[in-house]
Each structure stands twice: as structure tokens, then as C-alpha cells.
Amino acid sequence: MMIKKIADSEYVKRFAESFDGLSAVTGDMAQLAGAKVRRLTEEEGLAVLRDSMEREGAFFTVDGVLFAAGRSEYEADTAAEVVEKCIKAALRAETLGGAVYMDRADAEKLRADYIANYSAAENAFRQESETEASLRKALVDYGKKILETGLVRGTWGNLSVRLDEKYMLVTPSGMDYNRITPEHIVKVEIETLKYEGVFKPTSESPLHSAVYRTRADANAVIHTHSDYCTAFAVARKPLLITDSKLKAAAGDVADIGGPGLPGSKELTENTVRALGSNPGCIMANHGMLACGKDLEQALERCLAMEEAAKREVGE
Numbered sequence: 001m002m003i004k005k006i007a008d009s010e011y012v013k014r015f016a017e018s019f020d021g022l023s024a025v026t027g028d029m030a031q032l033a034g035a036k037v038r039r040l041t042e043e044e045g046l047a048v049l050r051d052s053m054e055r056e057g058a059f060f061t062v063d064g065v066l067f068a069a070g071r072s073e074y075e076a077d078t079a080a081e082v083v084e085k086c087i088k089a090a091l092r093a094e095t096l097g098g099a100v101y102m103d104r105a106d107a108e109k110l111r112a113d114y115i116a117n118y119s120a121a122e123n124a125f126r127q128e129s130e131t132e133a134s135l136r137k138a139l140v141d142y143g144k145k146i147l148e149t150g151l152v153r154g155t156w157g158n159l160s161v162r163l164d165e166k167y168m169l170v171t172p173s174g175m176d177y178n179r180i181t182p183e184h185i186v187k188v189e190i191e192t193l194k195y196e197g198v199f200k201p202t203s204e205s206p207l208h209s210a211v212y213r214t215r216a217d218a219n220a221v222i223h224t225h226s227d228y229c230t231a232f233a234v235a236r237k238p239l240l241i242t243d244s245k246l247k248a249a250a251g252d253v254a255d256i257g258g259p260g261l262p263g264s265k266e267l268t269e270n271t272v273r274a275l276g277s278n279p280g281c282i283m284a285n286h287g288m289l290a291c292g293k294d295l296e297q298a299l300e301r302c303l304a305m306e307e308a309a310k311r312e313v314g315e
Contacts, residue, residue, distance in 0.1 A: 001053060002073045003046075004080040006066040011088045013064030022083075022090055023101040025234045026285055027262040028156040028225055029086045030107035031114035032079040033058040033068065037087075042067070054115050055108070058083045074176065078154030082225075085153060089230040092313045096235035102285055106261055135161050135169055136182035142222070142295045143177035151224040151302055152177070157287070158202035161295060162212050162219045166190060170208055173200045203263035210272045211291055218291035220298040225287035228309035232256070236284045241308040249304035250290070251279045259284040280305050 006012065015022070021038040024030040029037075034056045040048065045059035049069040057079050058068040068083055070076030093099040139159055146152050146159070155177070160170040171177075172184045186201035188194070190209050195201050202208075208221045232239050232254075239254040241247045257274030260267025271289060274281040279301045280290030288305055292298035 001049065002070050002076040003049065004068045004070070004073075004076040006068075006080050006084055007064075009064065009066060009084055009087075011091060012060055012066045012084060015087045015091060016060055016062055016064040022087060023104070024107035024110075025086050025090060025093075025099050025101055026082075026225065026230060026287070027102075027110055028082050028153070030102060030110040031262075032070075032075075032082050032154075034111045035102075035104045035107035037083055055111065057111070060087075074154075081153045082156070085225070085227055085230065086234070088227060089234045092228070092231035093235035095313060096232065096237045099234045100236045100285065102259075110261065132163060132169070132187075133182065135163060136185040138295055139169060139171060139185050140180050140182055142299060143171060143180055145299060146222065146224055146302070147177045149303065151222075151226040151306065153225065157222075157224040158204050158208070159223075159295070159298075160202075160205075160208040160212075160221045162190075163187065168208060168212055170201045170205055173202050204267075206263065206265070207268045207271055207289070210268050211275065211289075214272055215275075215277075215291060217293065219293050220295040221289065221291045222295070222298045222302050223283075223287060223289045224302055224306075226302065226306045226309075228306050228313055229254075229282060229288035231313055232282045232309055233284055233286050233288065237282075239282055239305065239309055239312065241305070243308060243311065246304045246308045249279070250301050250308060254278070254280050254282050254288070254305055254308075256282045256284055259286070262286070 021036050023036045037058045040059045053069050060066045068080035070079050090099045155174050158171045160168050163169050168190050169185050186199045187196045188201050190212050211221050238256045255274040258270035290298050290301035
């Protein structure tokens with residue numbers, strides 16, 4: 001077990017002054033940290049991580065020091081970043097009416113499934129055309145961009161492009177964006193969700209498929225767990241976009257889709273309904289999604305929504 005310690009976060013310190021814990025507000029938090037992150041003494045918390053890491057993956061102290069556990073250094077680092085992000089989102093959600101927490105049983109199930117099943121395949125398979133090769137490379141490049149711009153933490157979030165009428169290309173499940181190569185990108189049938197090769201596609205493949213099936217204008221989809229849009233997701237509030245330049249990229253209002261577990265039919269249906277014919281939408285207790293004619297436009301819309309959310313929150 002590896003431990004990541006964050007001792008210099010003003011957000012965690014502020015949160016620790018007023019709250020004795022944070023229940024899971026997003027799926028990635030539930031997967032990486034469990035149903036609740038509690039305020040404990042360092043001695044108590046380290047004992048919990050040592051004895052019960054399969055249920056609880058993080059805690060914070062009364063003086064605002066955050067500890068997160070992982071089975072690798074990378075996993076511990078990511079867990080700490082995600083928990084800090086959710087603490088920030090919960091604080092920001094106070095200005096929007098307060099955070100809405102996930103169902104505890106759902107959060108516990110996500111944690112158990114993550115501990116039992118998280119893995120990434122490491123074998124490659126054959127590319128089939130120059131167009132496909134180019135799109136695979138683009139997904140790799142844009143995966144790094146959403147990581148560099150802070151739109152995602154760790155392996156959470158996902159990207160896809162429409163390859164043709166039958167297939168889409170999606171990012172793989174559970175792999176660091178800095179490690180993904182074109183060979184890791186998964187080719188998936190849009191209608192059946194059957195996929196080729198040894199890599200497992202992102203669990204949100206049904207959502208990407210649904211967007212392509214309902215939006216003929218969409219050739220790229222990006223789903224992120226960005227900081228400020230997550231505040232709106234946690235508060236379950238739509239995002240009103242008033243700035244003219246941001247509105248030109250992302251539309252007037254990013255509606256809120258109803259809740260649903262990652263990869264579920266409920267999440268797919270609620271998100272597609274909220275997206276409608278708009279450039280993007282907020283996903284309750286989850287994050288945000290944007291689509292576009294290509295990855296460049298989809299990313300532009302993600303960044304515009306995040307900037308609009310940041311301005312609305314007031315930071």
C-alpha cells in the first residue's frame with residue numbers, strides 16, 4: 001500500500017474546519033476513496049487505511065492534511081487529487097445550494113468493484129487504415145491535452161471519435177493518459193458495443209455510442225470530471241453561460257442530466273436527454289460532456305464550459 005499526503009491545500013483546511021467528513025459526491029471519488037472520507041486523527045486514519053483499504057481509501061485530519069491510499073504510487077496520487085477535487089467541488093457547491101450526495105450503497109458497490117476489477121491490458125493489436133491510424137493518434141494527443149489542462153484526474157474521463165457509420169474509436173479502461181499509445185485505442189461497434197482486440201474500452205462506451213446514434217453532427221465526444229463543472233454536477237444545477245465568447249463555443253445553458261452510476265443505462269439516457277442538440281451538458285454527481293465535429297471543437301467546448309462554471313462560482 002502506498003500513501004499520498006497533501007498538507008498544503010487551503011480547500012482541505014477550510015473543509016476540515018467545518019465538516020467531519022465528505023460522503024461520495026462523484027463516481028470517481030467513490031471508486032478511489034469509498035463511500036465517505038472521514039476526519040480522523042493521523043493515527044486513526046492510517047490504521048483504517050491499513051486494515052480497511054478495500055472500503056475506505058482516504059481521510060483528512062482536523063488541521064486539513066489529506067491522506068489517500070493506493071495499491072501503487074500512481075493510484076495513491078490520483079486518489080488524493082480526486083478527493084481534493086471533490087472537496088473543492090463541495091465547497092463551491094455551497095454557493096449553488098449545497099452538494100447532493102450519492103447513495104451510500106451505490107458508492108460502496110463502486111468501491112468494491114473498483115478494488116476487485118481495476119486493471120489495464122497491455123497488448124497491442126493491428127491498425128487497419130491510414131484514417132484510423134490518424135484518429136488513434138489524435139485520441140492519444142487529446143488525452144494528454146485534457147490531462148494537461150486539468151479537465152481530468154488520473155484515468156477518469158474518456159474520449160472517442162466516430163470512425164465511420166459502423167465504428168467508433170474510444171479510449172481504453174483504466175489507463176494513464178500519459179501511457180496510452182495508438183495501439184491501446186479500442187475499436188467499438190456503435191450499435192452493438194462489440195469491440196476488437198484485448199483492450200477493454202471505457203465503461204462509458206454506451207454513452208459515447210448513444211451520442212453518435214442520436215447526433216449525426218457529432219464526430220467526437222469528450223467526457224471530463226473538471227473542477228468547476230463538477231461543482232455544478234455535485235449541486236445538480238444547470239450552468240448558465242452568459243459571456244458572448246463562451247456562449248459561442250458552448251451555447252446558452254448546459255442542462256443537468258439526472259444521476260446514474262458510471263456505465264449505466266440511467267446515466268446514458270439522462271445525459272443524452274440533457275445534451276439534446278446542445279454542445280454539452282452537466283452530468284449529476286459525475287462531471288460534464290461535450291461533443292463536436294472533431295476533437296478540437298469538443299475540447300474547445302469543454303474548456304468554455306469549465307471557464308463559464310469558474311466565473312459563475314466566482315473564482
